[in-house]
Amino acid sequence: MATDTLKSDTGAGGAAGHTVRRLLLDNGALSALVVLLVAMSLLSGDFLTTQNLLNIGVQAAVTAILAFGVTFVIVSAGIDLSVGSVAALSATVLAWTATSAGLPVWLAVVLAVATGAACGFVNGALVSYGKLPPFIATLAMLSIARGLSLVVSQGKPIDFPEPVSVLGDTLGGWLPVPVLVMVVMGLIAALILARTYIGRSMYAIGGNEEAARLSGLRVKRQKLAIYALSGLFAAVAGIVLASRLTSAQPQAAQGYELDAIAAVVIGGASLAGGVGKASGTLIGALILAVLRNGLNLLSVSAFWQQVVIGVVIALAVLLDTLRRKAGAGAAVPGGSSAAPGSPGSGRRGAVKFGIAALCVAVVVGGVSYFNSGSSGGGTKVGMSLSTLNNPFFVQMKAGAQAEAKKAGVDLTVTDAQNDASQQANQLQNFTSSGMKSIIVNPVDSDAAGPAVRGADKADIPVVAADRGVNGARTATLVASDNVAGGRLAAKALAEKLGGRGSIVILQGTAGTSASRERGAGFAEGLKAYPGIKVVAKQPADFDRTKGLDVMTNLLQSHPGITGVFAENDEMALGAVKALGGKAGKSVSVVGFDGTPDGLKAVAAGTLYASVAQQPKELGRIAVRNAVKAAAGEKIGGMVKVPVKVVTGKNVADFS
Numbered sequence: 001m002a003t004d005t006l007k008s009d010t011g012a013g014g015a016a017g018h019t020v021r022r023l024l025l026d027n028g029a030l031s032a033l034v035v036l037l038v039a040m041s042l043l044s045g046d047f048l049t050t051q052n053l054l055n056i057g058v059q060a061a062v063t064a065i066l067a068f069g070v071t072f073v074i075v076s077a078g079i080d081l082s083v084g085s086v087a088a089l090s091a092t093v094l095a096w097t098a099t100s101a102g103l104p105v106w107l108a109v110v111l112a113v114a115t116g117a118a119c120g121f122v123n124g125a126l127v128s129y130g131k132l133p134p135f136i137a138t139l140a141m142l143s144i145a146r147g148l149s150l151v152v153s154q155g156k157p158i159d160f161p162e163p164v165s166v167l168g169d170t171l172g173g174w175l176p177v178p179v180l181v182m183v184v185m186g187l188i189a190a191l192i193l194a195r196t197y198i199g200r201s202m203y204a205i206g207g208n209e210e211a212a213r214l215s216g217l218r219v220k221r222q223k224l225a226i227y228a229l230s231g232l233f234a235a236v237a238g239i240v241l242a243s244r245l246t247s248a249q250p251q252a253a254q255g256y257e258l259d260a261i262a263a264v265v266i267g268g269a270s271l272a273g274g275v276g277k278a279s280g281t282l283i284g285a286l287i288l289a290v291l292r293n294g295l296n297l298l299s300v301s302a303f304w305q306q307v308v309i310g311v312v313i314a315l316a317v318l319l320d321t322l323r324r325k326a327g328a329g330a331a332v333p334g335g336s337s338a339a340p341g342s343p344g345s346g347r348r349g350a351v352k353f354g355i356a357a358l359c360v361a362v363v364v365g366g367v368s369y370f371n372s373g374s375s376g377g378g379t380k381v382g383m384s385l386s387t388l389n390n391p392f393f394v395q396m397k398a399g400a401q402a403e404a405k406k407a408g409v410d411l412t413v414t415d416a417q418n419d420a421s422q423q424a425n426q427l428q429n430f431t432s433s434g435m436k437s438i439i440v441n442p443v444d445s446d447a448a449g450p451a452v453r454g455a456d457k458a459d460i461p462v463v464a465a466d467r468g469v470n471g472a473r474t475a476t477l478v479a480s481d482n483v484a485g486g487r488l489a490a491k492a493l494a495e496k497l498g499g500r501g502s503i504v505i506l507q508g509t510a511g512t513s514a515s516r517e518r519g520a521g522f523a524e525g526l527k528a529y530p531g532i533k534v535v536a537k538q539p540a541d542f543d544r545t546k547g548l549d550v551m552t553n554l555l556q557s558h559p560g561i562t563g564v565f566a567e568n569d570e571m572a573l574g575a576v577k578a579l580g581g582k583a584g585k586s587v588s589v590v591g592f593d594g595t596p597d598g599l600k601a602v603a604a605g606t607l608y609a610s611v612a613q614q615p616k617e618l619g620r621i622a623v624r625n626a627v628k629a630a631a632g633e634k635i636g637g638m639v640k641v642p643v644k645v646v647t648g649k650n651v652a653d654f655s
Contacts, residue, residue, distance in 0.1 A: 029267050029283040032315070036287060040294035046433040047297055054176055055432055059425045060289035061178035062087075062241045066256055067263040067281045068189035069120075069233025072226050074264050075193070077206040077273025078134040080230045082123060084256035085145035087238030088249065090116040092149045094239060095158035095248035105163045113235045119145055120231020124224035142257070149250040155510030155539075157247040157446050168243030168450065178240050182282075185236060190278035198225055206273025245420050245447035246471065250510060252420060259288055262313055287312075292422075296429040299412040303388070380410045381626050382430035383439040384423050386467075386512075388415040390542060390570065391595040392615045393441065396465070399619030400439070407627055418509065420447035427451035431458050436630035437475070439622045441465045445513050448472070461629035465622040466613075467513050475629040476636060478622045480643040482514055485592060485611040486521020490529070492609045492645045493563050493590045500531035501562035504554050506547055506575060507539040508567040515542075518567045518592055535561065540571045547574025555579070564589040569598030569610055576606045584608065594646055594654060602651045609647045612654055617641055 041048040066083045073080045094112035097103045103111070119141055126137035170176050193199040201222045204212040213219045237256075242248045265271065266287055267280030291312055295305045383400055385393045397413050404411035412430075416423035420443040430438050431454055438455055440462060442448035449471030452462050461475040468477050493503065505522070508515030526532060535558050540546040547566060551574060555561075564579075564587060566572035572591030576583040583589055584605045591598050594612025601607035618641045628635050646654050 044297045052432040055428045057179040058176045060285045061182040064285035065237035066260040069230035070260045075276040076202040081138040082141035083234040084253040085142045086119045086234040087253045089145040089149040090235035091238035091242035091248040098161040116231040116235025120228040124227030128220035128223040153250040247446045382435040383413045384426045386443045387418045392593040395615040396619040399616030403620040403623040420444045424451040431455045437461045437626040439463045442467045445470045463626045478639045480613040480641045482517035483521035485643045486518040487525035490522045490525025494529040503563035504536040506566040506571040508542045544570040544574040547571030551575040551578035569593045569595045612646045
């Protein structure tokens with residue numbers, strides 16, 4: 001009777017509530033996603049809209065497709081660090097074979113997918129037959145695939161063929177194709193894991209490889225297929241990514257392998273192997289996309305975004321761990337355990353879930369409240385910078401924020417981290433969050449085009465800063481002339497050397513427009529000085545440490561050089577460090593950008609000259625024009641910021 005009474009009291013509503021509670025407690029990643037969705041919806045009125053939710057789907061697509069392939073490897077107790085580079089290589093192969101090689105597009109697609117599968121097959125062979133640890137084998141492939149991508153493309157983006165670019169478009173003007181591709185690949189991954197012989201083999205190998213081998217499973221052959229599948233999924237992800245950007249970027253998808261692994265682990269897979277499913281991986285990818293999208297909308301500082309994402313990832317995995325412990329139950333006096341669905345374990349699980357959920361909400365809400373990346377409180381303007389890991393762009397940001405504060409503008413600044421895809425996501429977020437105008441400093445001029453066209457369709461004016469945008473209409477371009485600056489640098493260095501000598505060139509990040517334009521201008525200016533010979537050119541990625549290392553290496557083979565041209569001040573300062581006492585005496589170094597550290601070196605005499613672009617002024621002028629464009633005022637198609645050569649004679653005017 002007591003039992004019957006209890007059942008009648010709970011009824012259908014109680015049963016439904018119990019089901020929902022168990023669903024959340026049994027799915028830690030899903031619980032974390034629900035908490036994030038609720039928190040973001042409460043914190044931002046722009047979050048829970050149809051357009052923004054579609055943006056999240058698009059932004060999750062590439063990571064999810066990569067992660068589906070990585071799921072196979074992790075379930076089998078392996079790891080694949082090469083998927084980001086393999087994605088870039090596959091897209092580059094497709095673009096090159098369809099354009100430069102003139103092959104039919106369908107054949108180019110087949111070759112691209114085959115390239116990804118072949119890279120994965122090599123990984124599997126190195127692991128299975130070469131006995132290399134998966135970490136080492138795939139780390140090697142990461143470098144090989146990225147290098148081949150740069151070799152094939154010559155370090156430059158390649159236009160993507162039109163028939164394949166539709167993968168980055170929408171159906172019916174609203175449904176994004178990348179989301180459909182993500183769903184299809186997710187279903188394929190789920191089918192492979194749950195319904196195929198190779199899927200069952202993955203779980204067997206991950207659970208106990210030796211037991212799987214003794215039971216008759218051909219483990220080595222299965223690993224070949226598992227890693228090949230990972231490479232194939234990476235190829236599809238690369239094609240989708242390039243389609244979104246309408247160009248194959250040789251430096252695309254850097255660091256995406258870490259996002260893919262994070263998505264798999266957040267989704268409940270174990271790095272020890274034997275556990276994991278496609279649905280969990282999808283939820284993990286969505287969590288990462290929701291975080292990045294929501295933090296952009298909340299105007300959280302670009303620096304703090306990295307902290308928040310790391311903390312929430314840790315909390316999401318912790319939530320899943322707590323869920324597993326709650327499901328296992330607790331010891332009872334009789335020596336047994338409470339059943340997963342027993343009242344005691346449910347209450348304990350609910351309490352732990354509530355604590356973890358509260359932690360997630362507090363982290364997101366607290367950081368968004370105390371560390372906003374916006375300034376002012378008037379006209380909303382979004383600014384996407386190519387990177388904040390460079391003093392030039394840090395100064396540009398400072399100038400923009402100072403002007404925004406002066407004008408009462410609500411300015412949100414984001415950091416694309418030299419990732420064209422991440423910048424496209426940020427521009428989409430600005431478009432859907434009601435910005436009155438947008439400032440973009442493109443990672444790549446071609447890749448920024450589709451996202452800027454989206455802003456144009458929404459009648460949001462876009463101001464390009466420092467670099468132009470190709471294939472889209474912008475209100476104006478605020479920039480100094482990189483080509484002219486390169487010519488000035490050549491003239492300054494040549495005159496310092498008296499028209500004769502041997503020099504080396506430190507190039508910026510391969511594929512970036514700044515590196516191409518500065519290098520082209522320098523080469524053009526050097527034609528007037530036939531007595532100067534360029535003995536070496538090497539990329540140092542606009543980085544001071546790399547500039548130091550590359551310059552140190554070049555000095556071993558070219559000890560008699562008399563000059564150095566570095567395509568930015570950071571690399572120039574690295575070169576100065578490598579040269580030691582030679583800098584400013586027997587070897588003249590010329591940099592580019594006019595950063596504070598660069599100007600100090602010019603004043604000290606170790607750096608002969610720097611081509612100053614006045615980045616703070618560039619940021620100020622960009623904000624002024626963005627405000628004018630938002631108000632509907634007419635502005636010129638291009639605003640030039642003066643470029644000047646700074647030497648010891650005039651450095652005081654700039655300092």
